[in-house]
Amino acid sequence: ISLPSIFRNALPKKNNSEIILFKSIKFQAIEGCSSERIDKIAKRIDELDIFSDDQDDFSTSIFSEIVPTNLDKEGRFLIPENLKKYSNIKKEAKFIGQGYFFQIWEPKAAIERQKKSRERLIKEKRTLGSILTSSKEKDD
Secondary structure, rough: EEEEEEHHOOHHHHHHHHEEEEEOOOOOOOEEEHHHHHHHHHHHHHOOOOOHHHHHHHHHHHHHEEEEOOOOOOOOOOOOHHHHHOOOOOOEEEEEEOOOOOEEOOOHHHHHHHHHHHHHHHHHHOOOHHHHHHHHHHHH
């Protein structure tokens, strides 16, 4: 599969040919990111109680199945069979940008996810400002 150029441009300059793939914890999709993003995830997991089930579950669920892969000169890479099976990807895939990472979906499931996400935001009248303010108040 070919990584769209907009996603390639977002990869770190020092290691822009490597991406990390793993099963999404929330969805039947594949997460893709840089090794720097994996480092940030690891730091967040390390903040959890080292002997907690949460820490063990997150570590196992993410790090036991990460697949480093390299892009060729045209930006192509292979999706391992186990990840294709997990995400129900057969012949086509759809990329959904998520800021500092992306998701790879079976196309019909991706369209449904985008639709539900937008509907929830509209229904609940969510704004970034309201979410960030609420999050900041919890931290204080």
